[in-house]
Amino acid sequence: xTETPTVRPARxxxxxxxxxxxxVVVAGYGVAGAAAAIEAARAGADVLVLExxxxxxxxxxxxxxxxxxxxxxxxQRALGFDDTPENMEKFLVAxxxxxxxxxxxxxxxxxxxxxxxxxxxxxxxxxxxxWGEPGWEPPHDEGLMYxxxxxxxxxxxxxxxxxxxxxxxMENKRTGEKGGGxxxxxxxxxxxxxxxxxxxxxxxxxxxxxxxxxRVVGVVAKRYGKQLNIRARRGVVLATGSxxxxxxxIEGYAPRLIGRPGAAIEEHDGIGIRIAQALGADLAHMxxxxxxxxxxxxxxxxxxxxxxxxxxYIPEDTYPGRIxxxxxxxxxxxxxxxxxxEALEAADATETSTPFFRQPPTWVAESVEELEAEMGxxxxxxxxxxxxxxRHAKDGVDPVLGKKPEWVKPVGTPLAxxxxxxxxxxxxxGGLRTDLDSxxxxxxxxxIEGLYAAGRCTSGICAGGYASGASLGDGSxxxxxxxxxxxxxxxxxxxxAGN
Amino acid sequence: xTETPTVRPARxxxxxxxxxxxxVVVAGYGVAGAAAAIEAARAGADVLVLExxxxxxxxxxxxxxxxxxxxxxxxQRALGFDDTPENMEKFLVAxxxxxxxxxxxxxxxxxxxxxxxxxxxxxxxxxxxxWGEPGWEPPHDEGLMYxxxxxxxxxxxxxxxxxxxxxxxMENKRTGEKGGGxxxxxxxxxxxxxxxxxxxxxxxxxxxxxxxxxRVVGVVAKRYGKQLNIRARRGVVLATGSxxxxxxxIEGYAPRLIGRPGAAIEEHDGIGIRIAQALGADLAHMxxxxxxxxxxxxxxxxxxxxxxxxxxYIPEDTYPGRIxxxxxxxxxxxxxxxxxxEALEAADATETSTPFFRQPPTWVAESVEELEAEMGxxxxxxxxxxxxxxRHAKDGVDPVLGKKPEWVKPVGTPLAxxxxxxxxxxxxxGGLRTDLDSxxxxxxxxxIEGLYAAGRCTSGICAGGYASGASLGDGSxxxxxxxxxxxxxxxxxxxxAGN
Numbered sequence: 001x002t003e004t005p006t007v008r009p010a011r012x013x014x015x016x017x018x019x020x021x022x023x024v025v026v027a028g029y030g031v032a033g034a035a036a037a038i039e040a041a042r043a044g045a046d047v048l049v050l051e052x053x054x055x056x057x058x059x060x061x062x063x064x065x066x067x068x069x070x071x072x073x074x075x076q077r078a079l080g081f082d083d084t085p086e087n088m089e090k091f092l093v094a095x096x097x098x099x100x101x102x103x104x105x106x107x108x109x110x111x112x113x114x115x116x117x118x119x120x121x122x123x124x125x126x127x128x129x130x131w132g133e134p135g136w137e138p139p140h141d142e143g144l145m146y147x148x149x150x151x152x153x154x155x156x157x158x159x160x161x162x163x164x165x166x167x168x169x170m171e172n173k174r175t176g177e178k179g180g181g182x183x184x185x186x187x188x189x190x191x192x193x194x195x196x197x198x199x200x201x202x203x204x205x206x207x208x209x210x211x212x213x214x215r216v217v218g219v220v221a222k223r224y225g226k227q228l229n230i231r232a233r234r235g236v237v238l239a240t241g242s243x244x245x246x247x248x249x250i251e252g253y254a255p256r257l258i259g260r261p262g263a264a265i266e267e268h269d270g271i272g273i274r275i276a277q278a279l280g281a282d283l284a285h286m287x288x289x290x291x292x293x294x295x296x297x298x299x300x301x302x303x304x305x306x307x308x309x310x311x312x313y314i315p316e317d318t319y320p321g322r323i324x325x326x327x328x329x330x331x332x333x334x335x336x337x338x339x340x341x342e343a344l345e346a347a348d349a350t351e352t353s354t355p356f357f358r359q360p361p362t363w364v365a366e367s368v369e370e371l372e373a374e375m376g377x378x379x380x381x382x383x384x385x386x387x388x389x390x391r392h393a394k395d396g397v398d399p400v401l402g403k404k405p406e407w408v409k410p411v412g413t414p415l416a417x418x419x420x421x422x423x424x425x426x427x428x429x430g431g432l433r434t435d436l437d438s439x440x441x442x443x444x445x446x447x448i449e450g451l452y453a454a455g456r457c458t459s460g461i462c463a464g465g466y467a468s469g470a471s472l473g474d475g476s477x478x479x480x481x482x483x484x485x486x487x488x489x490x491x492x493x494x495x496x497a498g499n
Numbered sequence: 500x501t502e503t504p505t506v507r508p509a510r511x512x513x514x515x516x517x518x519x520x521x522x523v524v525v526a527g528y529g530v531a532g533a534a535a536a537i538e539a540a541r542a543g544a545d546v547l548v549l550e551x552x553x554x555x556x557x558x559x560x561x562x563x564x565x566x567x568x569x570x571x572x573x574x575q576r577a578l579g580f581d582d583t584p585e586n587m588e589k590f591l592v593a594x595x596x597x598x599x600x601x602x603x604x605x606x607x608x609x610x611x612x613x614x615x616x617x618x619x620x621x622x623x624x625x626x627x628x629x630w631g632e633p634g635w636e637p638p639h640d641e642g643l644m645y646x647x648x649x650x651x652x653x654x655x656x657x658x659x660x661x662x663x664x665x666x667x668x669m670e671n672k673r674t675g676e677k678g679g680g681x682x683x684x685x686x687x688x689x690x691x692x693x694x695x696x697x698x699x700x701x702x703x704x705x706x707x708x709x710x711x712x713x714r715v716v717g718v719v720a721k722r723y724g725k726q727l728n729i730r731a732r733r734g735v736v737l738a739t740g741s742x743x744x745x746x747x748x749i750e751g752y753a754p755r756l757i758g759r760p761g762a763a764i765e766e767h768d769g770i771g772i773r774i775a776q777a778l779g780a781d782l783a784h785m786x787x788x789x790x791x792x793x794x795x796x797x798x799x800x801x802x803x804x805x806x807x808x809x810x811x812y813i814p815e816d817t818y819p820g821r822i823x824x825x826x827x828x829x830x831x832x833x834x835x836x837x838x839x840x841e842a843l844e845a846a847d848a849t850e851t852s853t854p855f856f857r858q859p860p861t862w863v864a865e866s867v868e869e870l871e872a873e874m875g876x877x878x879x880x881x882x883x884x885x886x887x888x889x890r891h892a893k894d895g896v897d898p899v900l901g902k903k904p905e906w907v908k909p910v911g912t913p914l915a916x917x918x919x920x921x922x923x924x925x926x927x928x929g930g931l932r933t934d935l936d937s938x939x940x941x942x943x944x945x946x947i948e949g950l951y952a953a954g955r956c957t958s959g960i961c962a963g964g965y966a967s968g969a970s971l972g973d974g975s976x977x978x979x980x981x982x983x984x985x986x987x988x989x990x991x992x993x994x995x996a997g998n
Contacts, residue, residue, distance in 0.1 A: 006943045006945075007942055007943045008779070008941070008943055097754065098754040098755060098757060099749075099750045099751065099753075099754020099755075099757065250598075251598045252598065252781075252782075252783035252784060252932065252958070253782075253783065253784070253785070253786075254598075255596065255597040255598020255784075255962055255963065256597060256598075256963075258597060258598065274942050274943075277776075277779060277781070277942040278779040278941070278942050278943065279779065280507070280776060280777040280778065280779060282751075282776070283751075283752075283782065283785075284751035284752065285751060285752070285754075286752070286782070286785055286786070287752075287785070287786035309810070309811070309812075309899055309900070311808070311810045312808070313808075329828075329829075330828075330829040330830075331829075378887070378891070378898035378899045379887075379890070379891075379898075380883075380886070380887040380890055381887060381899060384879075384883035384884075384886065384887055385883075387879070387883065388877070388878075388879040388880060388883055391878070391879055392877070392878075399877035399878075400808055400877045400880060401808070433751065442507070442777070443506055443773050443776040443777050444505045444506050444507050444773075444777065446505075459751070463754055464754065464755075
């Protein structure tokens with residue numbers, strides 16, 4: 001690249017030719033963009049999607065496909081799970097905070113059953129099967145799973161748990177060919193196409209175009225180095241993804257992710273955030289991050305996880321994303337798994353979707369004392385951790401962290417230690433502040449006219465915490481809102497160029 | 500208040516009367532504003548300071564007065580401490596990160612000795628006396644103290660430690676009448692006055708004024724409900740402090756501080772940040788926070804601090820601001836101090852600047868087992884923590900956390916537990932992204948013409964960590980830079996109103 005293009009808005013009066021025109025221009029063809037395009041088209045708008053890569057899908061199509069939904073969806077009910085919007089809301093406020101957008105979470109929970117039905121109506125398949133084991137994903141094509149630690153401490157004691165990770169039915173799971181994310185995106189983009197949505201590919205967003213009243217009326221983009229001016233008569237929807245791959249933003253906002261972006265795609269360079277900031281758009285929760293940990297949840301649930309001082313710090317049977325966050329953000333990325341031979345065998349006898357997380361042991365020993373010494377932990381630290389765990393495990397309880405009885409068993413010998421330091425990676429959750437109609441808010445609190453956003457370029461329902469499915473969930477939910485809001489906006493009076 | 504005023508910029512062309520005019524307009528008369536005013540005046544500018552309250556001082560005048568300086572200041576040398584800019588830089592990068600602005604820290608360390616001399620030249624008094632005890636501040640008028648954990652684990656093993664907390668000589672310390680912050684601000688504002696700097700009080704900043712080329716040429720403010728238009732011929736310097744008291748910004752950016760603002764003043768409402776954001780200004784480290792803990796450092800150093808699981812988590816003899824951050828951000832604000840009778844007596848026999856931090860015990864017991872039960876900790880947790888600590892303390896070492904031998908002594912009986920849950924409070928460290936000349940950077944990376952900023956409305960040398968004196972330090976250092984840069988800017992050609 002020879003020069004960094006400016007992100008400052010262009011004035012419509014300076015545009016001499018519009019290369020494309022549409023009522024609603026959607027930037028990004030991931031889940032938020034597809035949902036926006038569908039609903040904008042249904043509302044009668046002529047819709048054009050601009051996608052940076054050579055095809056639809058975004059990070060969504062490459063993801064596992066979890067969509068966080070609840071409150072009593074037909075899938076939950078068919079599988080025998082009671083849930084209410086109120087319990088879902090209580091859980092999300094507790095698990096995704098502190099500092100969550102409570103109005104957004106309330107709105108999201110109230111609309112969740114309707115949103116599930118909408119996804120089904122667009123052709124997204126959900127198989128009526130539940131997977132109840134600890135893990136990142138089901139090993140097969142099951143449609144429902146716990147995905148945020150609802151059934152683990154401390155939440156299971158506070159709020160009636162229900163599984164809310166809804167998964168589009170996968171095909172050829174083992175080869176990764178048609179994973180949950182693909183099976184979500186394919187029907188959505190097919191629906192959009194049927195509705196007449198146009199899509200242009202290999203187009204990189206550069207800046208927004210504003211009229212003299214500061215209303216957004218288009219975008220400037222580039223394709224293979226050639227500048228394109230694209231007019232949006234009613235509105236622009238930003239659905240450009242996170243900033244996990246924008247180095248300066250990571251350093252400035254979410255430095256714990258330096259060198260460890262994950263579950264994002266390299267196109268996630270924060271461009272949608274930056275071009276809106278140039279108009280005075282407000283931000284929220286720029287430090288918030290999803291954090292994955294590359295450990296086998298089956299093994300973790302059956303062992304004990306300790307930090308760099310040999311202390312336990314998290315119930316090992318919870319959502320692995322909570323383990324990832326706690327490890328990176330609260331334990332300086334220091335984690336060691338302690339597992340005895342019997343537990344290892346039991347774990348490895350179970351099915352898992354991610355067998356490559358089963359790393360070989362770093363240390364093996366005949367006693368805890370020996371393992372502690374081999375690991376280089378100060379004398380007594382690991383021994384006392386195991387002693388206390390075992391003292392209570394004999395009674396099948398874990399009063400220290402509340403691991404569920406079914407996973408609590410004294411640690412025996414021989415045993416092994418697994419070095420999981422630096423095993424975390426993640427993506428960013430912060431971004432543009434939007435209202436319930438997905439309007440991008442100016443720092444004054446007023447909406448920026450003509451500008452809408454959804455997905456991971458916005459701050460959605462998450463603040464400090466995460467649950468798998470929250471991103472595809474709020475991305476599709478508020479993508480729909482953005483599409484409707486943009487399509488029903490009065491057309492701007494920007495004259496066609498050259499007229 | 501009847502309506503929220505907009506933070507959107509006003510266009511100069513719409514201003515019909517200028518109520519005040521100056522070459523350089525400085526918003527805020529705390530340490531950054533005073534330093535900016537002095538240097539702008541010295542550079543030949545006609546300077547006007549706008550202060551929201553009825554007098555100069557800001558949060559600085561109410562603070563302890565620490566200024567983080569080093570690299571071999573005359574005060575360090577007179578007191579026998581070796582220091583180099585390189586060691587200072589290594590420490591700050593290690594202690595204030597991750598994600599620090601390395602160029603800014605390098606610049607700050609290289610200029611630190613000169614900055615100390617400058618402060619002395621403005622009349623700021625420093626007494627040649629060192630205070631070497633753990634604590635928040637010296638009990639008397641000593642001029643030098645460790646203020647960031649330089650002489651504690653893990654830094655003392657990595658980087659040659661030097662005390663860098665420079666304190667203006669206090670008068671009447673015990674009454675709080677003329678504390679270190681007052682003794683810093685008084686000579687600075689007197690110097691400014693001698694240089695002809697004008698100041699107007701009770702003026703609330705509302706928005707910036709820009710010309711047709713988007714250069715900042717003034718501000719709109721209010722005094723007692725009356726709007727004032729203030730022209731800045733060369734530049735505007737924002738020195739308006741943190742956003743610790745702006746509820747929406749705290750919820751959206753630094754939610755762990757919800758309900759616990761501290762060491763800030765209520766005027767810290769983020770206004771300088773928001774009016775610059777409205778121009779497309781970039782931000783950094785909005786989640787970063789200083790965190791104080793209201794515990795007596797003498798007692799903490801002599802005891803052991805445990806979290807909600809009865810585990811130690813921080814060397815108790817380090818800078819208490821590190822203890823505060825670790826407690827709030829990594830231990831869910833759960834902290835308990837365990838202290839035996841002998842240690843309590845030794846601690847309370849020492850001098851301290853903050854005797855009111857010496858709270859009564861929450862629980863007392865004849866044995867650790869009894870204390871553990873009274874505290875409601877799971878059986879064995881506190882006992883094993885004390886056991887391991889004592890096992891190594893007998894040899895005078897703390898291999899778990901590296902507390903210095905002078906503070907390591909086995910915990911005996913009788914003993915007490917102090918409930919320090921919720922004992923934290925703090926202020927925000929994030930804000931506008933600025934360059935080394937204190938120019939406010941647009942999200943495009945280019946400076947916003949005519950706009951400068953320093954102090955806690957900017958992201959300074961801190962990211963995740965903190966050291967006492969970093970805020971008055973970078974505030975005064977980059978305040979000076981802002982003053983020079985604004986004063987030497989070519990005057991704008993905005994015509995006087997009505998001409």
